[in-house]
Every structure is written in C-alpha cells, then in structure tokens.
Amino acid sequence: MSTIDELSDLPKYTIKAVASQTGIRPVTLRAWERRHEILTPHRSENQYRLYSDRDIAILRWLKNRVDNGISISNAAAEFRAMVNQQLWPEAIPSLPERRTGGQAHSPNWYASQLTTALMQHDEQTSATLLREAHALFDLMTVFMDILVPSLVEIGEAWYTGRIRVTTEHFASAFLRGKLLSLLQAYPIRRNAPYILLGCAPMEQHELGPLMIAVLLRSAGYRVEFLGPDLPIDDLVDYATYERPSMIVLSATSASSALEMKTMQQKLRKMRQAPLFGYGGRAFDLDPSLTRQVPGIYLGNTLEKATRKIKELLNQPEKRPA
Numbered sequence: 625m626s627t628i629d630e631l632s633d634l635p636k637y638t639i640k641a642v643a644s645q646t647g648i649r650p651v652t653l654r655a656w657e658r659r660h661e662i663l664t665p666h667r668s669e670n671q672y673r674l675y676s677d678r679d680i681a682i683l684r685w686l687k688n689r690v691d692n693g694i695s696i697s698n699a700a701a702e703f704r705a706m707v708n709q710q711l712w713p714e715a716i717p718s719l720p721e722r723r724t725g726g727q728a729h730s731p732n733w734y735a736s737q738l739t740t741a742l743m744q745h746d747e748q749t750s751a752t753l754l755r756e757a758h759a760l761f762d763l764m765t766v767f768m769d770i771l772v773p774s775l776v777e778i779g780e781a782w783y784t785g786r787i788r789v790t791t792e793h794f795a796s797a798f799l800r801g802k803l804l805s806l807l808q809a810y811p812i813r814r815n816a817p818y819i820l821l822g823c824a825p826m827e828q829h830e831l832g833p834l835m836i837a838v839l840l841r842s843a844g845y846r847v848e849f850l851g852p853d854l855p856i857d858d859l860v861d862y863a864t865y866e867r868p869s870m871i872v873l874s875a876t877s878a879s880s881a882l883e884m885k886t887m888q889q890k891l892r893k894m895r896q897a898p899l900f901g902y903g904g905r906a907f908d909l910d911p912s913l914t915r916q917v918p919g920i921y922l923g924n925t926l927e928k929a930t931r932k933i934k935e936l937l938n939q940p941e942k943r944p945a
C-alpha cells in the first residue's frame with residue numbers, strides 16, 4: 625500500500641465523482657475546503673473543481689477520522705501536523721473495505737512490531753509502523769495501546785537484562801523525537817487555555833507528560849512542554865509572569881513526587897493562582913502519595929488525565945481568570 629503523497633496529484637475528477645468515491649456530499653466537501661484549508665482543487669477552464677487521486681485519498685483519510693468520532697477541525701489539524709513532519713499517512717483503499725475486510729492490524733500487533741523494531745534499532749521500520757498506526761487509529765489509541773505497552777515491554781526487557789541500556793535509550797530517544805515533532809507541528813492557539821506541563825524535580829521520565837501535551841495541543845489547548853527535572857521555585861517564578869491556567873507535573877519515583885509537596889502552597893501566593901495537577905507512575909504504585917502532595921491528582925492513565933484537565937479548564941468558576 626502506498627502513502628498519500630505517493631499518489632498522483634494530476635487533476636482529473638469532478639466533485640460528483642469525488643462524492644461518489646468518498647461518500648462525502650459535495651456541500652460538505654466545499655465546506656471542508658473553505659474552513660480547513662486541506663485541499664485546493666484545480667479549476668478546469670470552465671471553472672469546475674478538479675480533484676486528483678491524492679485529493680481523494682486525503683478526503684478518505686479525513687472521513688475515516690470523522691467516522692471514528694473526531695471533529696473535522698481536529699482531523700484536519702492532525703493531518704497537517706503529520707504532513708508537516710513528513711509523516712504522510714497511508715492511503716485508505718476504500719472505507720468499507722478497511723472497516724470490514726480484516727486487513728488492518730490491531731493496536732496490539734503494532735505495539736509488538738514496534739517493540740521488536742525498536743529493540744533491533746531499526747529506525748526505518750519503527751517510523752513506518754508509527755506512520756501506519758497514525759493513519760489507522762486516533763492519537764489516544766496510538767499512545768495508550770501502542771506506545772505505552774511498547775515502552776513497558778522495553779522497560780521489562782531492560783530490567784531483566786534481555787536488552788542493553790543502549791537499546792532502551794535508543795527506543796526512548798526515537799519516541800521522544802517523534803512526539804516532539806508531533807507536538808511542534810500542531811498550531812499554537814494563543815487565546816486558548818494555557819497549560820504548562822513537565823516533570824517534577826529530579827524526574828527524567830518525560831514521555832508520559834509529553835504524550836499528554838500532544839493530546840491537549842491536538843484538542844486545541846495552548847500547551848507549553850517544559851521537559852524533565854523542573855525546579856519548583858523557578859517554575860513558580862515563571863508562572864507568576866506567564867500566568868498559565870494550569871500547571872501539570874509528573875513523577876515516576878516517590879522522591880520526585882514528594883518534591884512537589886510545596887508547589888500548591890507556593891502557587892497560592894500568586895494573585896491569580898493557576899490550577900495545579902499531577903500524576904505519573906509514582907502515584908499509581910503508591911496512591912497514599914496523593915494525600916501528601918496538595919493539588920489535583922489527575923488519574924492513572926493518559927486518558928483520565930486528559931479528560932480531567934479538560935473538565936477542570938471548562939469550569940470557569942474553578943479556572944483562574
């Protein structure tokens with residue numbers, strides 16, 4: 625199967641032909657073009673729109689996303705983000721075939737193939753698998769059902785001595801790179817709720833909060849990702865000037881988690897204190913830590929964390945002005 629950019633961009637199909645090939649009504653098609661700037665079909669001499677095979681593949685990809693419950697604006701942003709980082713999705717041959725034909729692999733399959741490719745330091749296959757997974761599944765599925773299980777498996781293999789540290793470092797560096805490009809490819813909406821996200825002091829595990837950053841930015845939030853090992857006082861000082869709506873920190877070890885004990889109190893001294901939320905493996909392993917760290921515990925999965933952050937920021941009475 626080919627990726628969308630490999631298909632011809634020669635203009636040849638009328639809007640009627642495109643509607644019958646994609647199942648998208650002409651009126652919807654024109655609205656998508658106008659509002660989301662995904663396609664600019666050529667015009668024939670008599671000013672009719674003419675679409676290429678590539679245009680049809682883009683529309684099928686977008687329709688697949690919309691049929692899976694994603695808004696067209698998010699699907700369009702996701703598509704632009706992938707293209708900006710040269711991650712063109714695969715062309716979907718036809719929507720019914722994809723849904724019923726049993727050709728597509730499951731997220732489980734992608735997780736295990738990705739783990740194998742990463743363990744073999746096979747960057748090209750890893751990138752291809754990720755690109756296919758992005759074309760087939762929404763971001764949450766790619767993160768929760770492919771990347772997280774793959775990282776857990778790699779962590780276990782490292783812990784039990786089946787792979788060397790170098791291999792684990794290769795895998796996390798590769799995924800970190802892909803996640804950062806994805807984050808940077810989404811548009812930054814300056815007037816959306818503003819969230820600072822990163823790791824507690826001494827904490828190096830940044831992939832969890834980075835995935836949350838991508839999920840929130842893809843949902844239209846203004847997110848700044850600050851990376852590992854953030855000193856609390858410096859962060860509070862920065863927040864005093866930047867005035868985010870929320871700060872979210874992550875901790876894997878109990879010692880890092882406990883470094884966040886003073887965060888809420890320090891933030892409260894600000895005139896318009898941001899919400900403070902946290903989570904990460906430390907709290908999953910020892911829930912009693914949530915009683916020692918003042919602030920809002922955001923849950924033990926990426927999905928719960930993202931949902932909770934959205935809920936909190938959508939309640940104006942809880943949100944600092």
Ligand code: B12
Nearest residue numbers: 776779796828829830831832874903904905922925926929
């Ligand atoms: C990649 C990795 C590293 C990389 C990190 C690179 C990077 N740039 O992020 C490096 C090499 C730096 C590293 C270092 C270490 N690591 Co390490 N690492 C991992 C590995 C393989 C993956 C971690 C990961 O990103 N997971 C993906 C995230 C998304 O999954 P998760 O952490 O399970 O998160 C779940 C929830 O907690 C939640 N979530 C995640 N983040 C957040 C954030 C918020 C705000 C919320 C609300 C929720 C949330 O979502 C997930 C489920 O949906 C794990 C293996 C594993 N089982 O996870 C070991 C692992 C976490 N590391 C471990 C260890 C021991 C270490 C070191 C101490 C090793 C050493 N001796 O140096 C150091 C510590 C460094 C430090 N000071 O932080 C242990 C931790 C043991 C423990 N305490 O539980 C693990 C579990 C490996 C193992 N099997 O023993 N590591």
